[in-house]
Amino acid sequence: MRFLEALGLDDVAPLDQLDPVHWPELRERAAEIFVNKPRSHWVAVFADLEGCGAPALGLDELADDPHLRERGTIRLEGDQLAAAPAPRLSRSPGRSGPPARRGADTRAVLAEAGFSPAEVAELAATGTIHATD
Numbered sequence: 001m002r003f004l005e006a007l008g009l010d011d012v013a014p015l016d017q018l019d020p021v022h023w024p025e026l027r028e029r030a031a032e033i034f035v036n037k038p039r040s041h042w043v044a045v046f047a048d049l050e051g052c053g054a055p056a057l058g059l060d061e062l063a064d065d066p067h068l069r070e071r072g073t074i075r076l077e078g079d080q081l082a083a084a085p086a087p088r089l090s091r092s093p094g095r096s097g098p099p100a101r102r103g104a105d106t107r108a109v110l111a112e113a114g115f116s117p118a119e120v121a122e123l124a125a126t127g128t129i130h131a132t133d
Contacts, residue, residue: 001014001017002049002050002051003049003051003052003053004017006045006046006049006051006053007029007030007033007034008033009026009029009030009033012026039055042055043055054067059081062074062081063076063081072084072088073086075096077096077098082096083096084096101132102130102132103129103130103131103132104132106120106129106130106131106132107120107131110123110129110131
């Protein structure tokens with residue numbers, strides 16, 4: 001109900017939002033409303049609302065998000081962002097390792113899947129895959 005109010009959909013009967021028959025129309029109406037206001041508007045609308053509503057963040061915004069920062073969800077490792085291990089258990093807290101190198105395991109994975117070295121070389125030569133040695 002609060003979600004509908006936040007969007008200004010006061011004409012929707014409370015029970016209609018629970019009926020799947022009405023979902024396509026409600027989804028279309030909500031999409032039309034969302035697209036006509038900037039993300040900052042919706043962040044402000046949902047900030048004090050008792051319900052779910054959070055922006056989809058870009059990778060460059062994750063480290064500055066107050067919720068993620070408070071929970072320690074994202075860490076800076078060197079000059080790269082990394083996700084903290086989850087779940088975090090008191091007796092066996094997880095640790096993150098160095099970030100994976102792009103293409104480091106490509107050749108091994110493709111070989112395991114049955115690709116011959118010649119086929120892998122061809123895929124790399126055409127730029128279809130990125131494989132490092």
